[in-house]
Amino acid sequence: MRLDKFLKLARLVKRRTVAQEMIELGAVRLNGRNCKPSSEVIVNNIIEIAYINRVLKVRVLCDDEAVLKRPKAVSWEQLEERPVKPDEKPF
Numbered sequence: 001m002r003l004d005k006f007l008k009l010a011r012l013v014k015r016r017t018v019a020q021e022m023i024e025l026g027a028v029r030l031n032g033r034n035c036k037p038s039s040e041v042i043v044n045n046i047i048e049i050a051y052i053n054r055v056l057k058v059r060v061l062c063d064d065e066a067v068l069k070r071p072k073a074v075s076w077e078q079l080e081e082r083p084v085k086p087d088e089k090p091f
Contacts (some may be wrong), residue, residue, distance in 0.1 A: 004037035050090035
């Protein structure tokens with residue numbers, strides 16, 4: 001599954017276009033590396049997402065689109081969450 005689609009279906013980002021913009025800006029890393037919106041996501045990948053005031057690190061548990069569309073699907077587990085100061089670079 002594409003990274004931008006996973007972020008949207010996993011409810012980590014509200015809209016797919018926002019996910020694409022975040023990825024292109026470098027605010028999302030896949031397995032510690034910068035990536036493209038079309039990068040493939042598989043189970044056990046590590047995704048880091050830099051939001052405005054925090055960085056969230058998660059492990060992918062499910063990459064099946066049909067399962068992710070269910071309301072209470074568990075698709076990721078949180079590994080780490082850390083605050084980021086406004087003047088600090090997240091990565």
